[in-house]
Amino acid sequence: MLTKLKRFLIGRPLKTNELQEQKLNKIKALAVLSSDALSSVAYGPEQILIVLATVGYMAFWYSLPIALGILILLVALILSYRQIIYAYPNGGGAYRVARENLGTNYGLIAGGSLLIDYILTVAVSVSAGTDALTSAFPGLHPYNVAIAVALVIVITILNLRGLSESATVLAYPVYLFILALGLVIVCGLYDILTGHATHGHVAAVGTPVAGISLFILLKAFSSGCSALTGVEAISNAVPNFKDPAPRNAGKTLAIMGCILGALFLGIIYLSYWYGIVPKADETVLSQLASHIFGRNGIYYFIQATTMMILVLAANTGFSAFPLLANNMADDKYMPRPFTVRGDRLGYSNGILTLGFASILLILIFHGNTENLIPLYAVGVFIPFTLSQVGMIAKWLRQRPKGWAVKLVINLTGALICFFVLMTFFVTKLDKVWMAILFIPGMLFIFRAIHKHYLNVADQLRIPLDSEMPVITNHIVVVPVAGITRVVERSIAYAKSLSENVVAVYIGFSNESIKEMEKKWEAWDCGVRLVTIHSQYRSIIHPLSKFIDTIKYKFNDEHTMITVVVPQFIPKRWWEMVLHNQTALLIRAYFMRTKNVVISTYPYTFKK
């Protein structure tokens, strides 16, 4: 039945040779790889306003210079990542760049941050997508968390089915979203220029504001940086581009940067001009759209595309997390199950882990994007910084032609990223302190996993000159509870294994033991019976002592003990509760005993 449900949800299994990569042209690549970055404009501008709102309405004009600062950062990032694209045409994730150029520890920090980051991508994007939905339909607002969780479940199932990131259908929402936001910005600006719009009575740029401080401005700046999450995606996916891959990827990155910058600046400017104030139950984008268009078809189109692109952004997390987990597991820093391809050829364990973890985050933070975003941004800027520093190390080491210019570009990127990162820790320590605990914690775990795998490999390796071990003495122990059909079969099986079979009866009273001994003699099955009186009504402990005695007697490498345990298989599953699970206990207990093999003899009831 479970299998049927699985088939229904996931689909039929695929053969390994059905695995294939599709090469992307620029138009499709832009759609597929930029949904994470572009969707960030749905919540980035709002974060700036939320911080400024703590000072007051008068401070909103500061969003404009802050936005310019973020634009500069964007340009620096695009230029830096362009260099990574050319330097790593096979895909230059932060894990790889940092590991190759800065050493394993930095690679692991980058990798670990990215893993957490992808979980946050899913949680933040889905939560923000839900906000877009419930802004349009306020009646759904109380169900925010439930809707977000349901969305994650649907995305997880689709990914387990093997939804390809490159499916053509996924390209539409991105272009529709660009169209929708373009419409907002163009119409908004047109209204302003033609004087149709009502001014929001905001303070003019340059108005002095009481209570504003550098701290607040830095905080607002770092909050706005969340709009830059996702710009690294293209540099990770260079091999997916059509040839010449690096050139095409570089161009796509530049186009994406321009679109992202334009949308971001447009939204910030319009929000300022219209005097939008962030609200708990309606997004800034929704307010802006309903301000410009009213709550008509265009408004709902904008909200729908916003929601769709955010869900797509979550989906990029589902492409990236399992792949990175697989790479790190290949390097023996993550558990090996992450390398297993599921029925539909996706890395199912990675997909499921990501799904569970992001649902957990949504539940813990009640789907509240405002609390998740700072952590998300920190998680992004750590690998950003490490990638840039890694590139600096690379240029210094390799010194290719024109390395000085390249160095300066990456150095600028690194310094700005590092500055943003520090700003986070200084201005938002209350929300990002967890990252400080997580990073050394993760490093420790990755190292422990690695050590374990090296130890295992070491222990499993057979030296070339080793001789095959020979077992000369094989003792078979059959615990019996009476003389029944199952015992008869188990004894027959045991006799086929070895000459040396002994049955053990563990009785709770002298009477039961005497009776058993008498019956056994009468039965005469050709196997000796040992009886043990268990004063504490335990089967396991006397059996364990008995086996220890045998082990002690034949204390050598050539002796093996097999315990044959019969297992009842009832016709109906619920009938299992009607039997003492002694076989299960024996198996669980002796599983960890050296030189003792547990053989489960199945006995199927016919009725």
Place this chain on the structure above:
Amino acid sequence: MLTKLKRFLIGRPLKTNELQEQKLNKIKALAVLSSDALSSVAYGPEQILIVLATVGYMAFWYSLPIALGILILLVALILSYRQIIYAYPNGGGAYRVARENLGTNYGLIAGGSLLIDYILTVAVSVSAGTDALTSAFPGLHPYNVAIAVALVIVITILNLRGLSESATVLAYPVYLFILALGLVIVCGLYDILTGHATHGHVAAVGTPVAGISLFILLKAFSSGCSALTGVEAISNAVPNFKDPAPRNAGKTLAIMGCILGALFLGIIYLSYWYGIVPKADETVLSQLASHIFGRNGIYYFIQATTMMILVLAANTGFSAFPLLANNMADDKYMPRPFTVRGDRLGYSNGILTLGFASILLILIFHGNTENLIPLYAVGVFIPFTLSQVGMIAKWLRQRPKGWAVKLVINLTGALICFFVLMTFFVTKLDKVWMAILFIPGMLFIFRAIHKHYLNVADQLRIPLDSEMPVITNHIVVVPVAGITRVVERSIAYAKSLSENVVAVYIGFSNESIKEMEKKWEAWDCGVRLVTIHSQYRSIIHPLSKFIDTIKYKFNDEHTMITVVVPQFIPKRWWEMVLHNQTALLIRAYFMRTKNVVISTYPYTFKK
């Protein structure tokens, strides 16, 4: 670590021969066996007032005639149960009496009702005990459910430790409770007689009341009958009395009846005279006590003893449920695990089941006694009625000396109990309808369990003339994933089992298969390797097909297949997640396959 926690909570295991029964004298027996019945006066009178309050304050005088009716019922029950005591000196629970005299089905109905009833005893008593506590300390009222659950957990642990029902310390609270309620009644009456008390302005007895109906009166009457729950306890425990057991038990029953009647009548009368109105957050008993004494030391003493006796009453459920479950399991109507004595000689599975079930009830009903009590009372009056009817059948069949008088007494008891039962179903169907579903449901389950055990016994029985089966052909299959230390050991073990060993390698690509074949040849371990290409990356399905092929080839009773599965045992438990649990999957999958034995070969990592 788990074992340590268990030892700390439960204590060291006890030997079977440490099991001993203590005989009770009358003073101790009264304390031990009447806590359930006597504690009922803590909630019984209140139930009458709650029903009358639906009509109005004016109707409260009806509580007096209703109380008299309940007293008559009490006398009838005491007389009937006195006869059961003499007729069943070895303990005459309703399950036994009904089963012997009316047949298995009625016995099972009585037994099932009692099992549910004991769960309700625990839930109701603990909830009422919590009410006594939070009446005294209103600040704790919001934590009612949490306190009740914590109490059940403590009682469960104490019972797992083997808290003897006959521990002397348990006798004090009962006598203190009698003292406390005696004090309330005596001082209350004294105040009334000396004119110190303020009359509650209640309507005089006989005042006509608008809106009163026979339906309401019957409902109030049946609600009050909840004060009689627990009177059967003494008749179940006759063998625990000192000799002459039936005589002593009979006397104790009579004394308990008198005390119960006096306390019940006293509380009803005082509540009427003082005009106490039932409240949601304070019990009637607490109101009465604070009315008479004020909130001083005596008041807190009364509340404390009330709480204690209610917890003790819950504890009687913990003595009775596991014992009845054990008896029914002995008769093969309940799962066999209920017959297993735990480390401390208690029937641990029964104790745990009762603990879980009563916590579940408390959570579902939010610890609200008012909703639990009707169901509880129905659960009590079904076995009451069946016991009496069983006795009638017994007298009619055996006709001992003076049987006519005995018959009349039990007939009266049966008729009254049946009348009360019908009253429940007529007046409180909204609260007791579940009982109508439960009873046939339980009967069905008991029957299904019984049938299963009979079937199993039938299948396990060896005919006297049966010949020992002989296994002549033993094929050992070793799934291998590479050439490692574990594989080497497994192959060596397999070779010691049979001449007929085959290793199976399941590869996901042709390259890996070719490489493995080459390596295997070079290794030369003396065992043939079969390689299978798994297109769907599954280990289980190709292995299963391979084994099916072998089974098909040697389709006879003398062939057994053993699959040797190596099991990694890492040094630290968390390292388990670092390995694909293929061994576990293979074991789980083939566990249900006939003629296939799964042998788990343990390989312990040293580091």
